[in-house]
Amino acid sequence: MTNNKVAIITGSASGIGRAIATRLHHDGAKVVIADINLAAAQKTANELNGLALETDVTNSESVENMIAAAKEEYGSIDILVNNAGIHIQKLVVDLTDEDWDAIQNTNSRGVFYTSRAAAKIMMRQDSGRIINIITRLGGNPFSSAYMASKSAIWGFTQCLALELAPYNVTVNAVAPGHIGPGTGMTKWFEAKAEALGQDWQTFEKNVLSSIPLGRWCSLEDVGAAVSFLASDEASFITSETINVTGGWSSYGATPKKEVFE
Template sequence: MAGRMQEKIVIVTGGSSGLGRAIAELMTAEGARVVIADINQEQGETVAKEIGVEFVRTDVSNPTEVDALVSGTVARHGRLDVMCNNAGFIGMSPLVETTDESYSRMVDVNFGGIFYGTRAAGRVMVGQGSGVIVNTASNGGSSPSEGMAIYSGTKAAVIAMSKAAAIELAPLGVRVNTISPGTMLSDMVPDVPGIVEMLDKLQPIGYAANPSQMATGVLYLASDEANYVTGHDLVVDGAATAGRRAVGS
């Protein structure tokens, strides 16, 4: 079914690469008018030209910049239909070796950025009486991994915050959901020999996903097909967190 987002105004943060780019491409293909936001100006401008969308340089850890992103989009287009708070990054280190700087940056971007985006979009959407917010979490938020305590903690916080926001905003016409991707072959995967083969073996489905497979989940949550879906965490991870595999499998 084409045109599921026809003429809808959509913001995607972290839109210059990985899942953010895949979301922007899919939303555009479905008829949306997309604004991508990213801290990387050069890459963001290049991607925007390639897929035919707008670009606004934004540091999502700065609430003033996030507010300006949302208010500027509304000023240009008259409304905001979908806010995809997707910007984030992976940090890996043993808990006791995690630096204050690494902790603060991960919390500021992975949780703070999604909170600021949810708040800014929520204010606009409540005024409109309609809108959808989709926040990118991770399957690590519900099934943490060794060496990723802070990352997993921020993603768990995103899931909980989004559920609470969904309860508050549901009577006001605004839906809030999260998507929890599993392993993706994106820019976040280190360029190490054999890493893709290893990641493939770890997935019960047999391979690590590409970002476009995750973007379809975001499209569903943002579309009118999900009009009664709110407060939901959609896990898209090829059964990676469904349970334990048999020993020796």
């Protein structure tokens, strides 16, 4: 049960993070909506009777202030869900240094900052849950920087799980599959289809045919996996990943070959 437990979810004003916050709220948790967009965070927090805190996960001081504010408001931090992330779709040869750094700073460095701050509190409590949102979408063209950042988080998850095990703090990951259209991901997938030289109908058909369960991953699917790992029922699970992919393995598609003149 997560009843009355305090759950911080980063990047939770919208999308996957919002769905996770909604599920944990329904489970009885007190949710902290930590997001760089304070207005959107406040809207979500109002709907979930939670606390909105403006947070830039790329800034350690911002993260430390958020963790301290949540602790002061509720007295403990029981669950941390590291969801905040960005994705820039480019081929490796087109990525700039700034693109690479932006993705690593938000996705992997952000997880380090939030986990470090929350872990200090959880160690003193002798309890806690840290759940990192990664990805199963390896072998994915136009996503090298994103995949590198998420792979880093998975390695970090395994190490941190061992470091915090003596304190009864579990550290796990959830790897969503293809989040379907109508969930805030539509533009992302349309751009992917265009980059692969496919119209939307062809792209969707190809994606769904590569998923053994034959449908898109829903936001609720991801929320359910996080809910389980945050619960007492998952108290003996650590250093693991739950793949919420419907059995997906790869696109089986490559970008068009560039013709050099």
